[in-house]
Amino acid sequence: MLTYSFEDIKPEPLYLHLYKCIKNDILNGVLLPKTKLPSKRSFAKNLGVSNITVENAYAQLQAEGYIYSVPKKGFYVTEIPKAVHKIKDQQTEKNIKKHIQNSYIDVSNQYEVDLVSNRTHTDNFPFSIWAKLMREIISEKSSELMEKSPWGGIMELRSAISTHLKQFRNIEVEPEQIITGAGTEYLYTLIIQLLGYNKIYAVEDPGYKKVAQIYKSNNVACEYIPIDNSGIIIEELEKHHADIAHISPSHHYPTGIVTPISRRYEILGWASREKGRYIIEDDYDSEFRLAGRPIPTLQSIDVMECVIYINTFTKSLAPTIRISYMVLPKKLLERFYDKLSFYSCTISNFEQYTLARFIKDGYFEKHINRMRNYYKNVHNKLMKAIKNSKLADISTISEEGSGLHFLLKIQTELSDKEYIEICRRNKINVSCLSQYYNEDNDNNIDRQHILIVNYSGIRLEDVSRTVELLCRPIL
Amino acid sequence: MLTYSFEDIKPEPLYLHLYKCIKNDILNGVLLPKTKLPSKRSFAKNLGVSNITVENAYAQLQAEGYIYSVPKKGFYVTEIPKAVHKIKDQQTEKNIKKHIQNSYIDVSNQYEVDLVSNRTHTDNFPFSIWAKLMREIISEKSSELMEKSPWGGIMELRSAISTHLKQFRNIEVEPEQIITGAGTEYLYTLIIQLLGYNKIYAVEDPGYKKVAQIYKSNNVACEYIPIDNSGIIIEELEKHHADIAHISPSHHYPTGIVTPISRRYEILGWASREKGRYIIEDDYDSEFRLAGRPIPTLQSIDVMECVIYINTFTKSLAPTIRISYMVLPKKLLERFYDKLSFYSCTISNFEQYTLARFIKDGYFEKHINRMRNYYKNVHNKLMKAIKNSKLADISTISEEGSGLHFLLKIQTELSDKEYIEICRRNKINVSCLSQYYNEDNDNNIDRQHILIVNYSGIRLEDVSRTVELLCRPIL
Numbered sequence: 001m002l003t004y005s006f007e008d009i010k011p012e013p014l015y016l017h018l019y020k021c022i023k024n025d026i027l028n029g030v031l032l033p034k035t036k037l038p039s040k041r042s043f044a045k046n047l048g049v050s051n052i053t054v055e056n057a058y059a060q061l062q063a064e065g066y067i068y069s070v071p072k073k074g075f076y077v078t079e080i081p082k083a084v085h086k087i088k089d090q091q092t093e094k095n096i097k098k099h100i101q102n103s104y105i106d107v108s109n110q111y112e113v114d115l116v117s118n119r120t121h122t123d124n125f126p127f128s129i130w131a132k133l134m135r136e137i138i139s140e141k142s143s144e145l146m147e148k149s150p151w152g153g154i155m156e157l158r159s160a161i162s163t164h165l166k167q168f169r170n171i172e173v174e175p176e177q178i179i180t181g182a183g184t185e186y187l188y189t190l191i192i193q194l195l196g197y198n199k200i201y202a203v204e205d206p207g208y209k210k211v212a213q214i215y216k217s218n219n220v221a222c223e224y225i226p227i228d229n230s231g232i233i234i235e236e237l238e239k240h241h242a243d244i245a246h247i248s249p250s251h252h253y254p255t256g257i258v259t260p261i262s263r264r265y266e267i268l269g270w271a272s273r274e275k276g277r278y279i280i281e282d283d284y285d286s287e288f289r290l291a292g293r294p295i296p297t298l299q300s301i302d303v304m305e306c307v308i309y310i311n312t313f314t315k316s317l318a319p320t321i322r323i324s325y326m327v328l329p330k331k332l333l334e335r336f337y338d339k340l341s342f343y344s345c346t347i348s349n350f351e352q353y354t355l356a357r358f359i360k361d362g363y364f365e366k367h368i369n370r371m372r373n374y375y376k377n378v379h380n381k382l383m384k385a386i387k388n389s390k391l392a393d394i395s396t397i398s399e400e401g402s403g404l405h406f407l408l409k410i411q412t413e414l415s416d417k418e419y420i421e422i423c424r425r426n427k428i429n430v431s432c433l434s435q436y437y438n439e440d441n442d443n444n445i446d447r448q449h450i451l452i453v454n455y456s457g458i459r460l461e462d463v464s465r466t467v468e469l470l471c472r473p474i475l
Numbered sequence: 476m477l478t479y480s481f482e483d484i485k486p487e488p489l490y491l492h493l494y495k496c497i498k499n500d501i502l503n504g505v506l507l508p509k510t511k512l513p514s515k516r517s518f519a520k521n522l523g524v525s526n527i528t529v530e531n532a533y534a535q536l537q538a539e540g541y542i543y544s545v546p547k548k549g550f551y552v553t554e555i556p557k558a559v560h561k562i563k564d565q566q567t568e569k570n571i572k573k574h575i576q577n578s579y580i581d582v583s584n585q586y587e588v589d590l591v592s593n594r595t596h597t598d599n600f601p602f603s604i605w606a607k608l609m610r611e612i613i614s615e616k617s618s619e620l621m622e623k624s625p626w627g628g629i630m631e632l633r634s635a636i637s638t639h640l641k642q643f644r645n646i647e648v649e650p651e652q653i654i655t656g657a658g659t660e661y662l663y664t665l666i667i668q669l670l671g672y673n674k675i676y677a678v679e680d681p682g683y684k685k686v687a688q689i690y691k692s693n694n695v696a697c698e699y700i701p702i703d704n705s706g707i708i709i710e711e712l713e714k715h716h717a718d719i720a721h722i723s724p725s726h727h728y729p730t731g732i733v734t735p736i737s738r739r740y741e742i743l744g745w746a747s748r749e750k751g752r753y754i755i756e757d758d759y760d761s762e763f764r765l766a767g768r769p770i771p772t773l774q775s776i777d778v779m780e781c782v783i784y785i786n787t788f789t790k791s792l793a794p795t796i797r798i799s800y801m802v803l804p805k806k807l808l809e810r811f812y813d814k815l816s817f818y819s820c821t822i823s824n825f826e827q828y829t830l831a832r833f834i835k836d837g838y839f840e841k842h843i844n845r846m847r848n849y850y851k852n853v854h855n856k857l858m859k860a861i862k863n864s865k866l867a868d869i870s871t872i873s874e875e876g877s878g879l880h881f882l883l884k885i886q887t888e889l890s891d892k893e894y895i896e897i898c899r900r901n902k903i904n905v906s907c908l909s910q911y912y913n914e915d916n917d918n919n920i921d922r923q924h925i926l927i928v929n930y931s932g933i934r935l936e937d938v939s940r941t942v943e944l945l946c947r948p949i950l
Contacts, residue, residue, distance in 0.1 A: 063733055063735075063770060064733075064735060064736050064770045064771065065705070065734070065735015065736035065737045065738065065739070066735075066736055068735075078735070078736070078737045079737065080736060080737050080740055122618070122621035122622065125621055127617050127620070127621065131613045131614075131617070134609065134613055134825075135610065135613070138606045138609055138610070139606075142602050142606070143597070145602070145795055146597030146600055146602065146793050146794070146795055147597065147794065147795065148794035148795060149795065182657045182661075182797075182821035182822070183819055183821055185818055185819060186657075186661065186821055189664060193692045193693065193694075197694040210817055213817055214818075217668045217814065217815065218668065218693075219668075219672040219694065230540070258538055258539075259540070260538075260539060260540015260541075260543075260553065261539050261540035261541055261553070261555060262540050262553045262554060262555050263540065264540070265555055295538060295539045296539065314819075318621050319621070319622065319623035320620055320621055320622065320623060320624065320823055320824050320825065321823060322657075322819070322820075322821060322822070322823050339692065340692065342685055342688055343660055343689075344658055344660060344789075344797070345797075346657035346658055346661055346797060346821055347657070347797070347823075348795055348796060348797050348822075348823070348826050349795050350609075350795065350826070351823050351825070351826070
């Protein structure tokens, strides 16, 4: 009969030790397939352990499929297919190490000044207030915090957003029309599932590259539509047979173009001409328009229910707050409910409660106002510094009064690539308008030599240094 | 010349009042397209306001596209297309109200006992410890909290998960192979983008319906593969030309079947026979296996790098904690990096830091152990109560020793639908095995009259009442 030693074994249950011994023998071929194992009783006696020990070991082996039982006969060893041999791939191992690095490199830390990533500076986030609210939520909402969030988000947050939208964007919607999600990227993928994979999605060219990337990654047709000085060109939408237009009429990136009211109506007209046409109005960053009153959104003048409005708190608050939302027209809300409400909300309700209170108690408004002032100061100081620099005579600033960036056209013999490279060597990260077009077209002189200056990440005290670094290539 | 009154106006800036007056006149057709507006200076004089007031009003009107400027000539009214008329849809309005309700109905609150939603009871979540850790993170990590999370998640959390996986599932992986996301549902959609839209995804039949729902919603081919007593059937995978098998070998829902080691090797063999075949090993709930040691995962015995392991903290901790993760084989990690690392991480790093510490400080292990004991007690009490009830003589319990549910086969004349309906009228929510098959097949007697008893949501003190309610239909 099989015999195993129970002396000097690890401090583990006896049955576990026995299980391991038998399993090893099966895997090593000592116990061949179809071998009958000893009966529990006699095995226990032989090993000097209790029946229950053998029983537990057999139960575990059986559960894992190493042995099988034949009623009234006993236990037998299973035939286990041989595992294939491990392939060591040196190259993959090497790449893994590369990814370890890539995963943790924060681009903004590689440079002294970063004018590319348009993120807000974290210094300015009212962290102590946020922390205070988090503490309040922890102590007041212990039971709510443990509940699952409804699919569209908790009502407190959606109500707060609805009130905010009314006050700041003149958008009048029911809280129920607001669907929250962990980032706009996630919401785009929900929109695709909502509107359909057989649709043609149109994005602006030039434009924010990630939007097209997401459509392509989600396997839907994505067309690049040229823009003119008023925004997306309607004729081009028609020409490309677009069904869905994904646009930023209040703040086009990177040109800064604001679509005037006449074009807005034309876009709405385009959408209403054919059934199934929709507009995704990406209002990203609209809080930081620095001059005049905000321009009416497409959502607020849309009477045909063909606009999906989308915005995020990631930019207006802090990159770590991954809360975005979309406003569905009522007719789409029903479709969303039928098709997609099986998805769980992707935001923890703890963050939802905190943000809801942050908005409701007026902190969000205060924060926006403070940030607008701050950015205005950075902007003005930056303009002045450019005027007093070597750039003054060889550059033109163009800004459309929206958002936290402007274009700087430079008279230079350097190609865009060369300019960027010299900048990077000087520890300043900058991008050019030409990079935001779908295809590089070096022959198109209008697109060349135009730097995009995202100043939301520059500290006030770093403005002079920024301009100094920007001048380096032309010295 | 145009004249507007500035008397008795709202407490708002003068320029804003002027802007509104002109805008109204444009929208109402008082000011016709191409009309020239007065020069700033003379208009200001006429209205008795400062030049800057008119200038600001014109700037705003121009920014919004109501007027345009002709250099050296002045400002003109834009031609604005007429807006289409609002369509009032009574039906939609009514449905909206329905959705308001639907959005907030928590199914578990409609019933006295809920045996369907397999969620953990929030009473058992160590909230005070979680809150303590949150407070610690708020005060210690203020700067890290404001940084954006790397695309795969913060390293602290991925390391903690990696250590946990080694200790509890014998899975040895680098933290970099772990990709975190806000819920498994979100991770499934990433996997589709990673593996491809042209692949055939196979799910278990019967099985957890949401999985198939997500594949369909993401527009990929989804095949239902029958299972036998050992799990998914290899021949059926071949027959359906499946490329990707999405399975739960350690805990099949709802049958509770545990796939034995021999079948596991066969599944791995299936995957390795053709290039591009992958297994998604959904290990959901595996922490709560109540008997014996956990069974080796496919991931831990896979040497061909074709298993994507996936698990969540939503079930093991609390529904509000939307943190899930997947473990990518190294060869897929590179593809993920190339194709999908542009996506931002969907979890706020605040929750990531809190969970990382919760695991690292041993609280997660303690919680799991406590919950296993708790569930064991509920389970035993439930078994006893059934034995002492009217169900004893007319039912058979089948459980495969895994997870937090079992099957209860009842001898009854009632159809499954009738049984469920009577239960619901008695305020107990229960589901039947037949509902988890792709197609209802009322002729298949093996599938009928089998209740699924998810007991994770029952309080210990509610066990007797639960059994009492379950007996109602057969009284």
